[in-house]
Amino acid sequence: MTRDPNEPISRDEYEYEIELIRALPKVELHLHLEGAAPPGFIRSMGKQKSIRLDGVFNPDGSYAFRDFPHFLRTYEAATSVLKTPEDYRRLTLAVLEESAANGVVYSECFISPDFCGGGELNAWREYLDAMREASDEAGKSLGITLRGVVTCVRHFGPDQAKRTALCAAETAGDWIVGFGMGGDENRGSQKDFAYSFDMAREAGLALTTHAGEWRGPREVEDAVRDLRVQRIGHGVRAIEDFRLVDNLVEKGFVLEVCPGSNVTLGVYPNLAAHPIEKLRERGVKVTVSTDDPPFFHTAMADEYENLARTFRWDAARFAEIARTSAEAAFCDETTRAAVLKRLGA
Template sequence: MNEMSEELAGILDLPKIELHTHYEGAAPPAFIRGLAQEKNVDISKVFNADGSYAFKDFVHFLSVYEAATTVLKSPEDFKRLGLAILEEAASNGVIYMESFISPDFCGGGDVDAWRDYLAAMEEAATEAERDFGITSRGIVTCIRHFGPEQAKTAALCAAETAGGFITGFGMGGDENQGNQRDFAYSYDMAREAGLKLTTHAGEWRGPQEVRDAVNDLRVERIGHGVRAAEDAALVDELAEKGVVLEVCPGSNVVLGVYPDWKSHPIDVLRRAGVKVTVSTDDPPFFHTNMRNEYLNLANTFGWDAEVFTEIAKASANAAFCDEDTRTQILKKLEA
């Protein structure tokens, strides 16, 4: 092994922090196929011939994602899923992980049913921390294309179960539907419950969407946010305010937000003083994992171990967790 490959191996083995994953979106295809067989549900159209998830573009991806979740029918299914995704993340060196969890897929938004699903996911988190050494937290997420009224149901579930495992509230889904301000009521509800706030913005819509998210929803983190790079004044504003971007480069390239890794603005944003983090979004859909993200970033932008450690520390400081947990994570990074 030559010197450069040893350096790269060291980078890939660094402890990692992931702040932007979707619980169901992290489900390995084999796991979903296995559940479908157990339940005798035909979702063959969800997969390619090689067994990977099949989708053509972002909107189709959303429909395939939702079709795949139809086999997740019980709290026990979500516990099994949680153990699967946390074991996979830990195998890639992730020591702390936050996942977006939607009550719409966990009991249909009914608070009592949501509590049952949540208890199962908390069990998975506890067992995964014991067995795999990975700490995790959940961010309750409303689905943008389900509309503002349905979002209030998700926000109620979040508010009723805030604390402990549930530490944040966010929004995913189709960014081209509605506006950030349409969901202000739900965000106010979550804020009053003491939850930290994030929202997907600046993935499909331009810089104004990121500005709206910051101004109208008063979030401290932005999911993706990469289109902010097109507006120098906004980049300066994000850097000055300390707004953190949950960047998912591999996702952006696979979905066609950018044509290739060299075109991705994560390094431009970082050099401009914006706090960027690195995550996988929906890793099996995009044929990635955290080691793969690190590999591509190192090869594309020449990032070394110092840069990745700096980003991991920034991620720990931006994590939606209690201070004791944050201290423990930072100690692991220092070690």
């Protein structure tokens, strides 16, 4: 549906359009597997294993955290209940069920050998097999396609990142399609991890990294220059430097934007203050993702609805976003063509 956003529309017509937008097929490029674990799933796993999860949940059962550093601690505490490949098979199924229910037809998940076998290659292979098994099952039963992006954790340091990159390089292929970095952006610098990114690049993996979420536009510049990535996780603070914005447009970089995450963590006070629309208007390729959806009380359909209500985006705008996401995906061309077909492109 394409319409002039300034054209008068009745309330009933508007709410009908919102429902159409929520139901659109979607592509998600920025999703942390453990961070997408439903709270009930983690509580159940903890109970089964007699693992105490003190301070992980609020009284209402949601995840508890005060700020970004506390969020990282809660994330890692919740992840502590996931100890076997079977745990990750079950987690992957639970996450894909939620994604599919929100209309996601293709997803790329950040997964880390640091949490899957402690960074040891043989153990990582076992975890990877379990996640792939769940991915294949969900593909058949739910119609959703999943691919993995191996991710090092910035605050674990460059030496650990090298072990993670080796795991990525040794398992690169049709399912492990990328390499990236998450974690605390305020620790170290992007260039500290250049060796790991070079290793992943040489193995044929596409590259992304978190940048420009907590630190300013210079962090995005560092990521582009020092790690030579194709996509930027978040990247929203690039808007503070129009010269950088113009460079992102000229070079065709894609931002994995997570509006709900940015607002919940306090990067921006509310969605109206979020720069996604300004970035898009200046020609930056933006995509929409949830990051760690249950932590941030969101889902892909909610992200679409909230953006529609805030910026008056119509269904055609979201179809454009989904196509941009599919075109920026790290998958092979056969998979991309199939995803674009499902988007109606």
